[in-house]
Amino acid sequence: xxxxxxxxxDRRYFYKGSKGWYCRKCISFKRVLIxxxxxxxxxxxxxxxxxxxxxxxxxxxxxKIAKEAIETIVSxxxxxxxxxxxxxxxxxxxxxxxxxxxxKRVCYAIARREVVLELYERFRSTFIxxxxxxxxxxxxxxxxxxxxxxxxxxxxRYHHTFDLLILDExxxxxxxxxxxxxxxxxxxxxxxxxxxxxxxxxDDHIQKIMRKRPLKTLSLQRRxxxxxxxxxxxxxxxxAILYLELLKILKKTDRQTIIFTESIRICKFLYRILxxxxxxxYVYSSLEERSANxxxxxxxxxxxxxxxxxxxxxxxxxxxxxxxxxxxxGIFDKASIVQMCGRVGRSxxxxxxxxxxxxxxxxxxxxxxxxxxxxxxxVYLL
Ligand SMILES: [Zn+2]
Numbered sequence: 001x002x003x004x005x006x007x008x009x010d011r012r013y014f015y016k017g018s019k020g021w022y023c024r025k026c027i028s029f030k031r032v033l034i035x036x037x038x039x040x041x042x043x044x045x046x047x048x049x050x051x052x053x054x055x056x057x058x059x060x061x062x063x064k065i066a067k068e069a070i071e072t073i074v075s076x077x078x079x080x081x082x083x084x085x086x087x088x089x090x091x092x093x094x095x096x097x098x099x100x101x102x103x104k105r106v107c108y109a110i111a112r113r114e115v116v117l118e119l120y121e122r123f124r125s126t127f128i129x130x131x132x133x134x135x136x137x138x139x140x141x142x143x144x145x146x147x148x149x150x151x152x153x154x155x156x157r158y159h160h161t162f163d164l165l166i167l168d169e170x171x172x173x174x175x176x177x178x179x180x181x182x183x184x185x186x187x188x189x190x191x192x193x194x195x196x197x198x199x200x201x202x203d204d205h206i207q208k209i210m211r212k213r214p215l216k217t218l219s220l221q222r223r224x225x226x227x228x229x230x231x232x233x234x235x236x237x238x239x240a241i242l243y244l245e246l247l248k249i250l251k252k253t254d255r256q257t258i259i260f261t262e263s264i265r266i267c268k269f270l271y272r273i274l275x276x277x278x279x280x281x282y283v284y285s286s287l288e289e290r291s292a293n294x295x296x297x298x299x300x301x302x303x304x305x306x307x308x309x310x311x312x313x314x315x316x317x318x319x320x321x322x323x324x325x326x327x328x329x330g331i332f333d334k335a336s337i338v339q340m341c342g343r344v345g346r347s348x349x350x351x352x353x354x355x356x357x358x359x360x361x362x363x364x365x366x367x368x369x370x371x372x373x374x375x376x377x378x379v380y381l382l
Pocket of ligand 1: 023027032
């Protein structure tokens with residue numbers, strides 16, 4: 001027995017109800033009967049001239065990799081390996097346009113809701129003639145458009161639907177290491193559908209994907225402004241001294257800074273301490289004022305923001321520095337350290353900046369993240 005949606009074959013997850021066998025592995029996404037033909041929605045792509053309007057033209061490096069992607073996708077799935085800030089969303093636009101021009105169905109899926117909302121706006125202002133929809137928690141009214149931007153949790157709605165699925169940031173939780181979500185992504189493809197996996201770091205999870213489905217890797221380790229990634233300075237101290245280090249850095253700097261913490265508890269604690277002295281706001285995923293606080297920080301109304309990993313990806317704030325406070329093993333992994341540091345030096349106007357890791361011990365995740373950033377920067381030595 002095999003679940004038609006999440007491909008589960010483990011007998012322990014199959015139950016027999018009054019209507020027949022069903023799968024409990026993916027039941028949180030609506031019950032699916034094993035013998036059921038899941039309805040495939042038929043919708044057509046608008047018959048309009050597909051036009052891309054970008055704020056900045058793609059760099060020659062971006063154009064080259066976009067062209068390679070269009071050629072490669074004919075015969076193979078793709079792993080798009082790009083350093084943070086290389087512009088992987090922009091790189092994927094020409095390939096999306098190629099599919100839309102042929103009347104094919106395209107979806108851009110990513111783990112986090114916040115990023116879906118931001119990307120939706122970007123795609124809407126880029127694909128000026130096509131319809132775009134966002135599908136994520138709070139936005140499930142319009143399920144179909146020429147281009148669907150959704151969270152990976154919403155892919156269960158699109159059984160055997162897409163000719164092209166762009167799966168962005170496959171190294172991010174909760175998609176990373178979640179077999180059910182990974183398989184639902186696979187069954188959202190048509191029989192000859194293709195996937196572009198996109199990531200900044202390769203880890204065991206991606207290697208597992210690569211073993212399942214052959215992928216051709218296309219790599220761009222260069223930011224559009226041609227400046228290298230900012231590699232963090234690491235300070236190893238006892239916990240109490242680390243807080244003093246933090247105060248020292250904040251007192252000296254005149255730049256906006258994101259302070260990443262490992263838990264909501266530490267985030268709130270630091271916010272309470274820092275707000276006595278500095279102009280500071282805070283953010284974590286369940287905070288009601290989350291969007292308002294991020295917006296205020298982007299508008300430069302605060303010098304500092306204390307955050308959990310909720311700000312780790314998909315957000316670009318011009319001219320920020322980053323401080324990562326790391327007390328524990330296993331909370332910030334290599335991929336999230338690379339992403340957090342990747343917030344620095346993203347803009348043309350201000351491609352520089354500083355990042356720090358304040359930690360009680362230098363663990364494997366820090367070592368690997370730094371090695372990866374240094375390796376990405378090697379392209380500038382060539
Ligand atoms: Zn299932």
